[in-house]
Amino acid sequence: MIAVGSPPGRRRLVAVTVAVVLALVVAVGVGLGVGPTPIAPGRILGALFSLAGVGHSTLTPLQATIVWQLRAPRLVLGLVAGSMLAVAGASYQGVFRNPLADPYLLGVAAGAGLGATLAITRYGLGGAIPTWTPWLAFVGALVAVVATWLIGGRSLRSTPATLLLAGVAVSALLTSVQTYLQQQASAQSIARVYIWLLGSLASASWHSVAVVAPYVAGSLVVCLFAARALDVMSVGDEEARSLGIQVRYVRWIVVAAASLGTSAIVSAAGLIGFVGIIVPHIIRLVVGVSYRRIVPLSLLFGAAFLVLADTVARTVMAPSELPLGVVTALLGAPVFVIILGWRRPT
C-alpha cells in the first residue's frame, strides 16, 4: 500500500499524473458521449478527428447540434469551472495556511448569491431568471471580496486571520440581506434562486464559456506561477519574509486572481460547492504538501472531477437534473474518506 501523505517519490508522482490525465480523458469522453440521445462513440470520435482535419464527421445535423451546441460547451464550462474552483481552493489554502479555506471564503458566495437573488426576485418576471443574472452575480461577488479586503486586509497590521474574519462578517451581512429578499419573494422566485444557488452547468453555452475564459485563464496563470511562493509561505509569514518573499504582495495577488476567477465561474454556473476544498485535499494526500505539485494536479483533477460529477447530475434522474453541488459532495466525500483511511503515520 502506498504511504499516502508522506513526501512522495518521483514514481508516485508520475503514477498520479498519469491517473489524473486518464481521468481527464475519460471525463471528456463521457461528457461528449453520454446523454439522453444515444450517439455512437465512433461517430463522436470521428467528429473530433474531423475538427483536426482528419477524415470527416458522420454525425447527422441533429446529432452535430447536440454534440457541438449542447454537450461540448457544457463539457468545456465544466472543465474550466472544475479546474478554476480546485486551483482557487488550493491557492486559498496556501496563502491562508488553512486547510479549511475554500474559494468562497472571502464573500464570493454570499456576494454572488445576493446578486443573483436580487436579479431573480426583483426583476425575474414570472419567476424567470433574467439573462443578465450572471453579471449581477459577478458584480456581487467582486463587491463582497473588495469589501472584505477593505475591512480586514488593508491595514498594515492585518493578518490572514483578520481577512478571514472580515470575510465571515461580510458573508453574514450579505446572506442576511439575501434571506430578507427571498422572504419577500414569491415561492416561484425562491425556487429559481434555490436552483441557481445549488449550481448547475445546464445553462452552459459557447457564449458563457467565452465570457468566463479570460478571467479564468488569467487567474490560473497567476496561481500556477505563485505555487513555489506558496511552498515558501508554508513555513510562516515571518520566515517566508526572511527568505526574501514579499508575503503581503504574494497574498494579495493570489487572493485577487483566485477571487476574480471564482467570481466568473460562480456567475456562469452558480455555487458549486465542495470542489475547491475536496480536490486539493485529495491531491495533497496523494502527492504531498508541495504546491508546485498540488496546483497543477488540482487543475487537471478538478476539471475531470467536475465533468464526471456533472455527467452524473444530468443522467441519473434524466430528464430532470440533480443539483451539481449535491453530486460533487456525494461523489467527493466518500473518495476523500477512503483516501483519509489510507493515510498512515510516516
Next chain:
Amino acid sequence: MIGIENLTVGAGTRTLVDGVSLRVERGRWCTIIGANGAGKTTLVRTVAGFITPDLGRVTLDDRDVGSLSERERSRLVAYVPQHPEIPTGMRVLDYVALGRVPYHGVMRAPSARDRRLTTEVAERVGLSSFLSRDAASLSGGERQRMVLARALCQSTPVVVLDEPTTGLDVRHQMTLLELLHREVVECGLTVLATLHDLTLAGQFADRLVLVHHGRVLMDGPSHEVVRSPVLEDAYDIGVTVVNVDGVDVVVPRRGASGAFREPR
C-alpha cells in the same frame, strides 16, 4: 557586521526597545540576555528586518536594513525563530533547500549549485541520514538543527536567532550551539542571539548584552557580564556564579530572590 544605532521601538504607548546602540563585528557572537519582557525578541526581530524602528537604524555590512528589499535583506541576514513553523509532509531536504530561495527566487527552480550547497550544509549540520524524512516527524533537537541548516543555507554573513534552544534537552542545546560556534570560527559568521540559559550564553558568546526594560544595562565580555552584580538587578533574583573547570556556572539562589514578589 551588525550596527545598531540609537534604536527605539514602541508598541502603542509602551517602549519595548529604548535607545539601544550596539556594534557586532564580523565573525563575532553576541548574545542578548535579560528577563522575559526585557525587549530581547523585539531587538533581534528589528535587526532581522521584521519591525520598523520608531527611531534609530540597523545596518548590516553598512547597509541600512530599512532601505533594503526583502530579497536583498534575505541575502544579508538569516533568521531562526523561537517557534519555527514546520509544515507537515515536507521532506527535510526540501525544508533545508528553502534557504536557497533568496538566490533562485520563486519563479525558477534551484540550480545545481543551490542543490550542492543544500546537501553540503545538511551534511555539516548532521542531517544526512534523514534528508527524505518528513520534516514534521523529527524530534525537537533534530528539528532545530534542520531550521539552523535552512538558515545556514542562506549563506548570509549574519544569522539572528531568537531562543534557538527552547525546549531542547541539554545535549541537544550543546549540539546546536557547538554547530553554530563552528560556523562562527570556520566561516566568519556573525551571530546575534537571545538565550535564557546564562551559563550556556556565557560559554558560547564572545560578548553578552544585558537588557532591562528595553535598555542596555551592561555590555561586555561574557565573563564580566555574568559576574556583574547588575545581573541580580536585571532578573531580580539572587545569583551565585561558580567557576567549574574554567566555566562560569550561573546558579540562581533560593531565598535571596525577589521571585516571590510581584516582578518589578
